[in-house]
Amino acid sequence: MTIEVTNLPTSGITCANCKACCCRLEVMLITETGVPKEHIETDAWGGEVMKRLEDGWCSAVDRETFMCTIYENRPWICREFEMGSYECIDERKNM
Ligand code: SF4
Numbered sequence: 001m002t003i004e005v006t007n008l009p010t011s012g013i014t015c016a017n018c019k020a021c022c023c024r025l026e027v028m029l030i031t032e033t034g035v036p037k038e039h040i041e042t043d044a045w046g047g048e049v050m051k052r053l054e055d056g057w058c059s060a061v062d063r064e065t066f067m068c069t070i071y072e073n074r075p076w077i078c079r080e081f082e083m084g085s086y087e088c089i090d091e092r093k094n095m
């Protein structure tokens, strides 16, 4: 199936003007990318997920810059999450 993406309302959407909205989602670790152990938690089903702090954000988010502090080792799901995608726009709306 080919997805038509040309009509996405992406104008002005960039991680640079976003407070890491997508970094409040649950992120499962499904491949080994070298995420430091202090950022990993085990969920109710025994799977590994990124730890989130009480403010809702992933523990690897820099709270001042909203940048990922483990960018080179970020999980596969984070690598696949596309800026300007429907999921991205949805998360930005929800903030
Ligand atoms: S991918 Fe989208 S939701 Fe995530 S930080 Fe970038 S602009 Fe924000």
Ligand code: SF4
Residues within 6 Å of the ligand: 020, 022, 023, 024, 027, 050, 058, 059, 060, 061, 067, 068, 069, 070, 071, 074, 075, 078
């Ligand atoms: S690992 Fe980095 S990119 Fe992924 S949710 Fe945490 S801060 Fe965001």
